[in-house]
Amino acid sequence: xxxxxxxxxxxxxxxxxxxxxxxxxxxxxxxxxxxxxxxxxxxxxxxxxxxxxxxxxxxxxxxxxxxxxxxxxxxxxxxxxxxxxxxxxxxxxxxxxxxxxxxxxxxxxxxxxxxxxxxxxxxxxxxxxxxxxxxxxxxxxxxxxxxxxxxxxxxxxxxxxxxxxxxxxxxxxxxxxxxxxxxxxxxxxxxxxxxxxxxxxxxxxxxxxxxxxxxxxxxxxxxxxxxxxx
Amino acid sequence: xxxxxxxxxxxxxxxxxxxxxxxxxxxxxxxxxxxxxxxxxxxxxxxxxxxxxxxxxxxxxxxxxxxxxxxxxxxxxxxxxxxxxxxxxxxxxxxxxxxxxxxxxxxxxxxxxxxxxxxxxxxxxxxxxxxxxxxxxxxxxxxxxxxxxxxxxxxxxxxxxxxxxxxxxxxxxxxxxxxxxxxxxxxxxxxxxxxxxxxxxxxxxxxxxxxxxxxxxxxxxxxxxxxxxx
Numbered sequence: 370x371x372x373x374x375x376x377x378x379x380x381x382x383x384x385x386x387x388x389x390x391x392x393x394x395x396x397x398x399x400x401x402x403x404x405x406x407x408x409x410x411x412x413x414x415x416x417x418x419x420x421x422x423x424x425x426x427x428x429x430x431x432x433x434x435x436x437x438x439x440x441x442x443x444x445x446x447x448x449x450x451x452x453x454x455x456x457x458x459x460x461x462x463x464x465x466x467x468x469x470x471x472x473x474x475x476x477x478x479x480x481x482x483x484x485x486x487x488x489x490x491x492x493x494x495x496x497x498x499x500x501x502x503x504x505x506x507x508x509x510x511x512x513x514x515x516x517x518x519x520x521x522x523x524x525x526x527x528x529x530x531x532x533x534x535x536x537x538x539x540x541x542x543x544x545x546x547x548x549x550x551x552x553x554x555x556x557x558x559x560x561x562x563x564x565x566x567x568x569x570x571x572x573x574x575x576x577x578x579x580x581x582x583x584x585x586x587x588x589x590x591x592x593x594x595x596x597x598x599x
Numbered sequence: 600x601x602x603x604x605x606x607x608x609x610x611x612x613x614x615x616x617x618x619x620x621x622x623x624x625x626x627x628x629x630x631x632x633x634x635x636x637x638x639x640x641x642x643x644x645x646x647x648x649x650x651x652x653x654x655x656x657x658x659x660x661x662x663x664x665x666x667x668x669x670x671x672x673x674x675x676x677x678x679x680x681x682x683x684x685x686x687x688x689x690x691x692x693x694x695x696x697x698x699x700x701x702x703x704x705x706x707x708x709x710x711x712x713x714x715x716x717x718x719x720x721x722x723x724x725x726x727x728x729x730x731x732x733x734x735x736x737x738x739x740x741x742x743x744x745x746x747x748x749x750x751x752x753x754x755x756x757x758x759x760x761x762x763x764x765x766x767x768x769x770x771x772x773x774x775x776x777x778x779x780x781x782x783x784x785x786x787x788x789x790x791x792x793x794x795x796x797x798x799x800x801x802x803x804x805x806x807x808x809x810x811x812x813x814x815x816x817x818x819x820x821x822x823x824x825x826x827x828x829x
Contacts (some may be wrong), residue, residue, distance in 0.1 A: 387666065456668065460815055461816075462807065463812065463815055464807070464809075464810060464815070464819055465809070465813075475628075499810070499812065500809040500810045500811065500812070501808035501810045502809050502811055536826055537826050537827065540826065541826075543766065560770065574825065576822060576825050577694070577695065577825040578666065579666065579693060579694075579695070579730040579731055579732050580729070580730045580731045581693060581694075581730065582693065582729065582730070585690055585694070585818050587694055588815050588819045588822060589694060589818045589821070589822030589825070590822060591819070591821035591822075592806060592818060592819030592820060592821075592823045593822045593823050593825065593826035595806050595807040595819070595823065596766055596767050596771075596806065596823035596826055596827075597767065597772065597826075
């Protein structure tokens, strides 16, 4: 079934914006009378939509989205270079993160503008649509690593570093109620940052024995978490 | 320690090629007398190298590489579009694959030329260097999916499809001696291909309940395998 993210769902007719209209009539070639599922990833609501003209649809009563994540997973990432943050949002959304926070760290060279958050939120909605997920993660730009660590309420907390203990020691010790992972930027975390994470009950863990690129970490680590929880 | 892939290692002096010389003197600014580790990822050998001039190094006696993979992992992938194959080689190398085979499948649109194999091998060597791995996977272009399935000797075999059983049911059932995974191209596998895989003792498995993009599969699935084996 074709799915299209849409905000403020409510029963009745509505106008599509230009991007939505293009998606409905050009990308999927839907015609008057065809149906799709409209979903609001932030409210985790969805409804049936029927095309009534090239620019208008009729929405049914809303219902709770199917395919929402069952486990709260926070993904904290030291601001990476270039457009790697886009790929990180895409991978982390696809693999179940419910909150993604980019943070400035000692070795992070990039300092994304606050306006990037809107772009990341759009990428997250689009990734949710692609992977058939009915909700989307909140994406934030943290003020500092310390501040972000303090904001985490997860019961199982992991800070990724090649010097850590095997990730399985933490993930397989007990079923997690909620998870938080912190991954460094290209140069990794400093000793001071690892200490700060430890003080906030994060366990320093590694996945495998090789050095992982910063942009590979979300898919590899969340894939590992999915093995146990999916 | 700086590491540089180099073929046919043997004790004594040798000339660097242009790319190696650039890497040594421009990228890492090594000077006469500085040392690095030269490694041959295909032979899984390494040795110490000392810079004797801008274009020449002196190699020590070779030894078996440290940081070689301990588990044989075959990664079979339906030929993806565009340059996704490059990213797949990079991710699969970083996460421990020892053999990567791209195969034509019913829904694979791309038909890479045989010459791409040399490019993929170069990407694999470079990824091995980056992730501090002393060996590199063999990369092949399979003649057909059937032929590639027949070539697999792994004791644990997984074919990825959203309709499968949870991956943990197979990976956590017993410790694997050797692993093989098959992932479809953008459109996934056909029912016929899943049947062919099953006939070759592959178990159809899913990781999580969402739809994974073809290019996310290697990092997520090999990350999951690393959780158990790393």
